[in-house]
Amino acid sequence: MKVLIRGAGVAGLTLAHELATRGADVTVVEQRMEIAGNASWQAGGMLAPWCERESAEETVLTLGRGAADWWDAALPGHVSRRGTLVLAPARDAGELDRFGQRTSGIKQLGASEIAALEPALAGRFTRGLFFAEEAHLDPRKALLALSDKLRGMGARLEFGGSSAHAISDIEVDCTGIADRRPELRGVRGEMLILRTDEISLARPVRLLHPRIPVYVVPREQNLFMVGATMIECDTAGPITARSAMELLSAAYALHPAFGEAELVETGVGVRPAFADNLPRVERDGRKIRINGLYRHGFLLAPAMARQAADMILGNPAAKDVALEANR
Amino acid sequence: MLDLYGQKLSSRLLLGTALYPSPAVMAEAVKASGTEIVTVSLRRETSGGKSGGQFWSLVQSLGVRVLPNTAGCHSVSEAVTTARMAREVFGTNWIKLEVIGNHDTLQPDVFGLVEAARILASEGFEVFPYTTDDLVVAERLLDAGCKLLMPWCAPIGSARGPQNLDALRSLRGHFPDIPLIVDAGIGRPSHAAAVMELGYDAVLLNTAIAKAGDPVAMAAAFGKAVEAGREAYCAGLLEPRDMAVPSTPVIGMAAFS
DSSP: OOOEOOSSSSHHHHHHHHHHHHOEEEEESSSSSTTSSGGGGGOOOOEEEEEHHHTHHHHHHHHTTHHHHHHHHHHOOBBBBEEEEEEEOGGGHHHHHHHHHTTTTEEEEEEHHHHOOOOTTTTTEEEEEEEETTTEEHHHHHHOOOOOOHHHTTTTEEOOOTTTTTTOSSSEEEEGGSSSTTTTTTEEEEEEEEOSSSSOOOOOOOOOSSSEEEEEETTTTTEEEOOOEEEEEEOOOOOHHHHHHHHHHHHHHHOGGGGEOOOEEEEEEEEEEESSOOOOOETTEEEEEEOTTTTTTHHHHHHHHHHHHHHHOOOTTHHHHHHHHHH | OOEEEEEESSSOOOOSSSSSSSSHHHHHHHHHHHHHHHEEEHHHHHGGSOOOOHHHHHHHHTTTTEEOOOOOOHHHHHHHHHHHHHHHHHHHSSEOOBBBTTTTTTTTTTTHHHHHHOOOOEEEEEEEEEEEHHHHHHHHHHHTOOOEEEEEESSSOOOOSOHHHHHHHHHHHTTTTSSSSSSSOOOSSSHHHHHTTTTTTTTEOOOOHSSSHHHHHHHHHHHHHHHHHHHHHHHOOOOOOOOOOOOOOTOOOOOOO
């Protein structure tokens, strides 16, 4: 079975891996000259289905809870399973209750437990929530490692080309917002990357705020990704001053050391989303589309890849999975 | 029927379109609430009207009137510019005017609000001013050309419900013929019913529905509460009294036998 995948973001590469593992002949074609710069490149990389459930539908939890295992199996050593810490400034402590009411899988933490988990935050917060089952990865490292691994498995990755000539049995569009369809809308996300050796965190920390909820994800080399805005808009222009100010002030509220950090990068990505903010795998003859991963690329791409691979290679269990995914 | 700048409306609930789990849920909530007017933020939801095409066409497909707002504006010039852009983008003279005075409480800057209202009214806008429950500010807004008022009952998104019923009552008493809409601070259907029972003409809310566990069910609940409060007001409410009064007649009872 020859499969052509358009798009080397997280949707395209997870599908390529799923298909290659199952023995298909895979070619991935990407319009860009390299992986860097797509929406997946700007992602937080949190595998946090319980936290997401606070504002997303149950489907996100159902489909997302297997994501950490999938990434761990595909890229051993990339997944960090240290949970998610959710905090709120003392004045907004009520936000923790509100957040907790909307989801499950929570452990309530007091000041000493927060200090034990994240010594750098000792004395700064009196209450928090801990989602012990959650995980995270570095999206950039994961995308690069996945593409290297795919090449090793014999898959072809072609950058900067349309590859209209490629002969395939099935074609899968994983181009995200570039697949300009009327049902699909863009939700702009802005983020920034800070560097400081004055503070270290072991896990993603979400800081609740009634208006500006943010997360800070630690990465290697003293880097911290701070994200992300959600704006109903599909322009990918530079980050706005207001968004940068809000992200920075939230990071500063988490710990003043971020005030002295170097601002090494700002990034903007456009998340592809359907009206229900849930992803879809759709088939039209020899063409398949995976899209609408919204803010859940790394979390939901594995489930979508499995579903599409079942559709392509005919797994008998495919129907149940597809039904479940489409509710 | 509710009459807002000459538009006759049967629903007395106005709904914001932000903060929902998804646009699909928002659309369902709008339907379930029975609302005929939704507010849209030009800045945050459509990125200054530059693009935001999909969200905007979804709002249009709801078949309800759109009330653009100037949410997030902190000065008169910002608010006026945003209102002018909104008129172009949304094709309506209606504008929900917000001039925020305090970043923390999102309390309206009532001085800037009156100034911006005067400018916009002179340019033919039909202004829906988001204001406090201050009576004198209300008078100034009417002088500036506003034909209705939208006082808060508590800070935006706080879900605290009516904090000063006396002030709301006083506004109602002073402006019997001006449409009064409680905008901001409503947390529960009982809050909405309470202000409608005071004789308010309508209620505008967003967070209480959008961030509810089930926004669609909550939208229906608010729709009913607003209706119930209005019907109760029209029916004439019983004033509280200090003494118990039996509701069953005592005459003819076989008492003390």
